[in-house]
Amino acid sequence: MLSLRLKTVAALVPFGARVCDIGTDHARLPIYLIQSGIAKSVIAADLREKPLEKARENIRLAGVLGIDTRLCNGFDGIGAEEFDAAVIAGIGGEVISGIIDRADILKNADKLLILQPTTSPEILRRFLCENGFMAEKEIPVFENGKLYSVMAVRFSGKTKECGEAYYYIGSISSDTPAGVMYIKKQYNRITKCAKALEDIPEKVREYEYYNNLSEELGRILNGV
Numbered sequence: 001m002l003s004l005r006l007k008t009v010a011a012l013v014p015f016g017a018r019v020c021d022i023g024t025d026h027a028r029l030p031i032y033l034i035q036s037g038i039a040k041s042v043i044a045a046d047l048r049e050k051p052l053e054k055a056r057e058n059i060r061l062a063g064v065l066g067i068d069t070r071l072c073n074g075f076d077g078i079g080a081e082e083f084d085a086a087v088i089a090g091i092g093g094e095v096i097s098g099i100i101d102r103a104d105i106l107k108n109a110d111k112l113l114i115l116q117p118t119t120s121p122e123i124l125r126r127f128l129c130e131n132g133f134m135a136e137k138e139i140p141v142f143e144n145g146k147l148y149s150v151m152a153v154r155f156s157g158k159t160k161e162c163g164e165a166y167y168y169i170g171s172i173s174s175d176t177p178a179g180v181m182y183i184k185k186q187y188n189r190i191t192k193c194a195k196a197l198e199d200i201p202e203k204v205r206e207y208e209y210y211n212n213l214s215e216e217l218g219r220i221l222n223g224v
């Protein structure tokens with residue numbers, strides 16, 4: 001069974017795409033993409049041999065063809081001609097940023113990136129904006145008491161300052177229950193930071209930053 005988080009990732013994969021799944025772990029997503037007929041082929045890549053061995057076993061048990069397992073660090077050893085869409089899911093935003101930063105083959109508008117950071121999504125969004133990547137779509141997911149964001153991203157070559165509120169909530173809106181929960185979570189987090197700094201004179205700049213950001217997120221949350 002595929003989790004809601006990974007089903008959301010899978011739903012962003014274009015039909016008939018050749019997919020590269022970075023950090024595939026047990027290859028659940030590649031197996032699903034082939035079994036459902038979404039992907040033409042999948043490279044299931046991982047940095048560690050042990051999970052890759054488990055991935056190979058799962059692929060064998062599923063009886064699917066079209067999945068190539070590969071031991072590599074990020075996109076090292078993966079050619080640009082081998083994939084149309086790349087998935088990097090279930091990894092921290094800072095780590096995802098580093099993987100993308102080291103992969104020049106992703107600086108191509110024809111390559112779709114589907115990203116799902118488990119932590120520090122604000123670091124990832126800032127990196128994308130500052131390095132010429134644009135999020136075409138962002139979907140909030142609530143599963144097992146946790147909130148996630150799934151992003152469909154392409155290289156545009158245009159760097160820009162997207163604004164602090166964007167870095168924390170991206171293009172997620174408050175028109176769905178999961179969207180409200182996601183924005184509220186970030187609002188509560190930032191508000192807590194502001195309150196913790198409020199009475200510390202030497203932290204006045206940090207307080208003002210978090211307080212202003214809290215107010216902006218509050219307005220977004222309330223649809224103002």
